[in-house]
Amino acid sequence: MIAPIVTVLGAGAMGSALATPLRDAGWEVRLWGTWLDDHLVAACRDGQPHPRTGVPLAAGTELFTAIELPSALDGAELVVLAVASAGAEEVTWRAARHLGTARAVLLTTKGLAPDTEGRVRLLPEAVADAAGERGITLPPVVAVGGPCKANEVAARRPTASVFAAPDAELAAELAKSVATEHYRAEALADRDGVEVCAPMKNVYAIALGIADGLGERGGHPWHDLKAAVFAQAVKELVLLCRSVGGDQATAYGLAGAGDLEVTGLSGRNKIYGARIGRGQSAVAALDAMRVAEQTVEGVPAARLATHLVDQRAPDTWPALPLLRAVTGILDGEADPVTRLTNAVLPST
């Protein structure tokens, strides 16, 4: 029997990590690096650990460089789009005409994407638009969410992800086709809910980080505050899911509460927040992250989320005090601790 072919677009942390379960599940895996990934592809080709995950690429993974896009996609039954969010539309545009054999596009890239008129779209719509510019209709786009750290996926530590598509049967079939002992996906019909939870958890993780930073500064934990932030974040994720027509269970499930939990345990958004909690200004903290070449995805996501709410559910604002507080803190408002506390402690 010939193994089905999956092409992973993007050789960064998540793209390279997914080669592990995909190979384990019996796929022929082709990993294609973008024009920014040459050094990553080279390291993998040399048998070194992947520079972003610290884990060697799964044995048998075939590597392709940027100019080899057509051959990488030739005959692929499944395509995984795993590039940085800024590149998702361009890579889709370039790949679109080579997707003829693909049954589905798995989208691990996450973000909110404004169109040219400033309307904030969820990413499946944005990549469909990018293909549409070529006159091409994408195969069904399946959102991949949930608490998945790339290095843990690559190293076969247990990971529960979410595959979500309007066609829930397709999502379930694909989830089954990639399932291994260590990596399994829950199939959902609520793609929009998953797509809104993914960028928003980065915003709320900044607030979780602030609570951690307060503890580091004072030498004693602020766990009650962190937990209050967490609960308020889940409540707001529920409302944001509903505002795009999604399901509240997505928000308190793997894609919402689960992904928020993992993002609050580690990661750049939390680290950025911790700097603020330790007393740095939001601007100085962001500069420090930039110097360390650490992108803080929650910062642009907070702005875009503000537009999303303005455009789709402005009535929701009174129930989103934490989103308001985080954007205020990012804008440099004084006394972030009081701002955060007032946002998450119940009003009386």
Place this chain on the structure above:
Amino acid sequence: MIAPIVTVLGAGAMGSALATPLRDAGWEVRLWGTWLDDHLVAACRDGQPHPRTGVPLAAGTELFTAIELPSALDGAELVVLAVASAGAEEVTWRAARHLGTARAVLLTTKGLAPDTEGRVRLLPEAVADAAGERGITLPPVVAVGGPCKANEVAARRPTASVFAAPDAELAAELAKSVATEHYRAEALADRDGVEVCAPMKNVYAIALGIADGLGERGGHPWHDLKAAVFAQAVKELVLLCRSVGGDQATAYGLAGAGDLEVTGLSGRNKIYGARIGRGQSAVAALDAMRVAEQTVEGVPAARLATHLVDQRAPDTWPALPLLRAVTGILDGEADPVTRLTNAVLPST
């Protein structure tokens, strides 16, 4: 104006801690120690930090020893029951005839309580039954839940709690009467949901601790597993809330997800789970906790929860794999890691 009187029954960590917001909110606070609390009352009387929280008792708090129960309760408008769960029914029975002036009993004690026929009751029902044995009807019982570490409450770090009573207006009025800059309560009508979340979060925190212990043993985090456990725990809390007629929003709010978050950050249930994750057997780990005089509330709660589900919602069992896994692990089943992983990774 004469300050209204609140009597706190139980001079342990939570009882003594609540003196801080209650004093700050303008109450005359009387802290009564049970027959097991003499050393705690003595330490507070000497001006030492409270032995359980490390924080001195709020200035102006009046102390009462076990035999002074009638005078401690004389004229109290509000009573807080904050004893260990094993003592809740007896203290209620003793206090019942002195509660004539009380408008409400705030119940911070948490647990599931079997009656003499083995039927598992929520605690408000159990304490009402205890008063009923005296022929006395308790004033309305208000459940206090949410992510509240006693030492943080005592030290005025921000804390969001939940006050829940069938009479939501009473809950709201009481929440307002104790609100301070640092301590505020959300008022809910869903007392049963709060009462079921509180003991169950201890059960699920054992599972969170196992994921932490695996990380400690292997030297690299198992955050994806911890997050998958977290999301599954919230899903199961939703079902358990519904099984007692409660509201799913309670489960993903402060009393459920919020309290689970704080319990997974620290505390004895998580520490116990971490021992198992590091490779100790469940029995040996519990012995080690006993030697250190650390009660692990999640262990008896897991057994009682099993009975609760059997009695009230046996159809729910297929959707409670994590509760099943934790009870299996506590029963000494081999290979807790595989047991836990299979319970929280989606089935395909």
